[in-house]
Amino acid sequence: MITAGLDVGSRTIKLVLFENEVSHRAVIDSGLKPVERCRRLLDGRSFDKLVVTGYGRDLVAPELSGATISEISAQAAAVRYLYPDAGSVIDIGGQDSKVIRLNDKGGVLKFEMNDRCAAGTGKFLEIMARALELNIDEFAKTALEAERSVTLNSLCTVFAESEVVSLINKGEDAHAIALGLHQSVASRLTSMAKRVGVAERLVFAGGGAMNPCLVKLLESRLGLKMTVPEDPQITAALGAAIIAANGKHKE
Amino acid sequence: MTLNANEQMWSDLGIDLESHGQLMNALGPIYGEIYLSQENRPKGMGFYDFVVGDIHGIRVKELREHAKEGGKVVATYCVFVPEEFCWATGAIPISLCAGTQFSVPVAEEVLPRNTCALIKSSYGFKLGRLCPYVQVSHLIVGETTCDGKKKMFELMAEQHPVYVMEVPNKRGAAGRTLWQQEVRDFKAKIEELTGNEITAENLAGAIKKVNARRKEFKRLSALRAADPAPISGKDALLATQVSMYDDVDREVQMMQALNDELEERVRKGEGVAPKGAKRILISGSPMAIPNWKLHHIIESAGAVVVGEESCTGSRFFDELVPEGTENLEDMLTVLADRYLKTNCACFTPNTERLDDIIRMARDLKADGVIHYNLQFCHTYANEAVQVDRALAEAGIPLLRVETDYSDEDAGQLKTRIDAFLEML
Ligand code: SF4
Ligand code: SF4
Numbered sequence: 001m002i003t004a005g006l007d008v009g010s011r012t013i014k015l016v017l018f019e020n021e022v023s024h025r026a027v028i029d030s031g032l033k034p035v036e037r038c039r040r041l042l043d044g045r046s047f048d049k050l051v052v053t054g055y056g057r058d059l060v061a062p063e064l065s066g067a068t069i070s071e072i073s074a075q076a077a078a079v080r081y082l083y084p085d086a087g088s089v090i091d092i093g094g095q096d097s098k099v100i101r102l103n104d105k106g107g108v109l110k111f112e113m114n115d116r117c118a119a120g121t122g123k124f125l126e127i128m129a130r131a132l133e134l135n136i137d138e139f140a141k142t143a144l145e146a147e148r149s150v151t152l153n154s155l156c157t158v159f160a161e162s163e164v165v166s167l168i169n170k171g172e173d174a175h176a177i178a179l180g181l182h183q184s185v186a187s188r189l190t191s192m193a194k195r196v197g198v199a200e201r202l203v204f205a206g207g208g209a210m211n212p213c214l215v216k217l218l219e220s221r222l223g224l225k226m227t228v229p230e231d232p233q234i235t236a237a238l239g240a241a242i243i244a245a246n247g248k249h250k251e
Numbered sequence: 252m253t254l255n256a257n258e259q260m261w262s263d264l265g266i267d268l269e270s271h272g273q274l275m276n277a278l279g280p281i282y283g284e285i286y287l288s289q290e291n292r293p294k295g296m297g298f299y300d301f302v303v304g305d306i307h308g309i310r311v312k313e314l315r316e317h318a319k320e321g322g323k324v325v326a327t328y329c330v331f332v333p334e335e336f337c338w339a340t341g342a343i344p345i346s347l348c349a350g351t352q353f354s355v356p357v358a359e360e361v362l363p364r365n366t367c368a369l370i371k372s373s374y375g376f377k378l379g380r381l382c383p384y385v386q387v388s389h390l391i392v393g394e395t396t397c398d399g400k401k402k403m404f405e406l407m408a409e410q411h412p413v414y415v416m417e418v419p420n421k422r423g424a425a426g427r428t429l430w431q432q433e434v435r436d437f438k439a440k441i442e443e444l445t446g447n448e449i450t451a452e453n454l455a456g457a458i459k460k461v462n463a464r465r466k467e468f469k470r471l472s473a474l475r476a477a478d479p480a481p482i483s484g485k486d487a488l489l490a491t492q493v494s495m496y497d498d499v500d501r502e503v504q505m506m507q508a509l510n511d512e513l514e515e516r517v518r519k520g521e522g523v524a525p526k527g528a529k530r531i532l533i534s535g536s537p538m539a540i541p542n543w544k545l546h547h548i549i550e551s552a553g554a555v556v557v558g559e560e561s562c563t564g565s566r567f568f569d570e571l572v573p574e575g576t577e578n579l580e581d582m583l584t585v586l587a588d589r590y591l592k593t594n595c596a597c598f599t600p601n602t603e604r605l606d607d608i609i610r611m612a613r614d615l616k617a618d619g620v621i622h623y624n625l626q627f628c629h630t631y632a633n634e635a636v637q638v639d640r641a642l643a644e645a646g647i648p649l650l651r652v653e654t655d656y657s658d659e660d661a662g663q664l665k666t667r668i669d670a671f672l673e674m675l
Contacts, residue, residue: 055662055666058665068669069669069673070666070667070669070670070673071666071670072666072667072670072673072674073669073670073673073674096663096666107674108670108673108674109674111667111670111674113663113666113667115653115660115663
């Protein structure tokens with residue numbers, strides 16, 4: 001059986017086709033009409049079953065005769081598949097961040113998600129990178145090269161952005177600002193992780209895991225080594241495809 | 252512009268007709284979507300549909316007529332305020348609604364934004380002249396259960412007669428003495444307001460009345476333990492919310508009929524959700540009418556809410572006032588003691604509430620508990636840490652959500668709730 005997993009995020013849409021292993025993967029921007037984008041993404045692909053996850057799941061699934069599953073269960077399923085000994089997951093996505101604790105059967109034991117505010121999410125970093133006139137890869141690299149950091153007073157995306165602008169105007173070093181911003185996200189995630197209680201093996205999934213500076217900061221704050229999947233951006237879509245194969249989703 | 256009878260009444264009560272019209276226009280479709288779309292509802296809910304359909308009409312009219320004949324209307328916000336004194340003196344107690352985002356923006360013209368939605372909504376109803384129940388009341392009774400409310404009542408007192416009861420922070424001997432006195436002072440206040448004396452006789456009658464309603468709600472609660480659940484959580488919540496401002500005898504009657512019907516359903520094994528649907532207990536801050544947000548998200552995801560450990564739930568009806576005391580003094584004592592057993596997070600310590608949650612989760616065969624806390628409500632938010640630990644120890648899964656009345660976080664809430672249900 002070939003199954004399809006679609007992760008409709010706020011920033012990007014990810015597709016995974018699965019037949020005992022990942023047979024196809026694709027990532028595109030969500031754009032303004034996610035349903036259409038998903039249709040195009042699936043066009044000409046054959047599969048037996050589709051499960052949709054992510055922020056736009058309820059919008060997209062009925063249009064494409066798919067079932068739905070929350071991102072949290074999807075991440076858990078993917079991580080479990082990739083690393084049968086995984087104990088917890090950190091996922092930094094476009095507009096949500098999550099920390100998930102797995103039970104010994106790989107199911108979800110406990111989780112936390114950021115509340116409505118964008119602090120601690122991919123969106124926060126994206127906006128801050130833009131304020132520094134850097135793309136997201138350069139932004140992480142700039143932070144990694146910093147020798148010191150400035151402490152940002154504000155966690156709120158809107159206020160942090162003006163804080164960044166005023167720091168630049170004061171002539172503050174971009175490296176130090178970039179590092180400070182990464183630290184603010186890492187500290188937010190660390191408290192969330194401590195509340196849930198992370199256990200080894202800790203897997204860092206979702207788009208945020210492509211940021212090496214975040215990996216480094218989170219590891220040092222949590223005192224744990226993290227496992228980053230080869231293709232962290234598609235783990236939720238992979239989980240959805242796995243769940244499509246195993247059941248437990250909502251029709 | 253010619254006004255219809257309701258509009259004329261609202262206008263006489265000083266309501267801001269334009270804003271009020273918007274509120275009413277918004278409520279209809281919301282109610283339709285959340286309530287009337289449910290399948291397989293008990294027939295007994297027809298009464299509640301009727302009441303909400305005319306939410307600011309017929310009951311307000313009753314209260315107004317009562318007032319015209321010299322009767323008093325006493326409005327409250329919290330289950331700490333002993334309503335028995337009102338019934339005993341022929342006054343009508345009503346619990347005010349404070350559950351909509353609609354009245355929040357006007358409140359924010361004065362109150363700090365980072366105040367709990369319940370406080371803002373209450374204040375906004377008065378400030379914006381949006382609620383005929385507020386307008387028709389002769390006295391608003393507040394309490395010192397949290398700092399935000401305490402200060403809001405001072406501001407509200409600039410607009411309306413307000414009386415505040417002091418609720419102690421601890422349940423020890425000193426706290427009890429204070430509360431006993433507060434209850435007696437409140438009794439004197441109601442006597443002064445109504446010009447009627449509270450006697451052993453009329454108080455015993457009032458205690459009986461209110462207990463009868465509590466008993467029907469306890470019966471409803473027990474019926475919800477059945478699988479399949481005979482009634483949706485939304486409907487049970489609505490019945491509780493409405494009974495908080497409706498006539499007590501009528502409520503007893505309506506609830507009796509509803510419970511009889513539910514009993515029959517349970518006997519036949521009929522329910523609102525399929526047998527085996529995930530069962531959720533809600534615990535936390537009150538959900539004042541028309542706050543149906545969380546129940547709606549949970550039940551739309553296929554689960555059923557089987558109980559509310561809340562002031563719009565068990566804290567409203569679990570404890571009865573002991574009957575059978577003969578003299579007034581003793582009656583006041585047992586009455587005050589009963590109210591002190593309200594396991595609100597304003598007390599320290601409040602471990603009794605932890606026991607309540609676990610007991611209810613077991614009795615109602617809940618698969619999990621969702622702890623609901625209004626954003627900026629510090630007592631419940633901090634107590635949630637202990638709830639978390641106690642439930643972990645008892646092996647009962649828990650999801651903590653913090654939200655307000657707005658819909659902007661509906662997507663994220665839904666993700667959390669979906670994930671929680673998938674995990675059970
Ligand atoms: S939560 Fe506490 S303060 Fe609020 S209504 Fe209930 S008893 Fe009163
Ligand atoms: S919910 Fe909390 S903050 Fe709001 S009025 Fe009640 S006790 Fe106060």
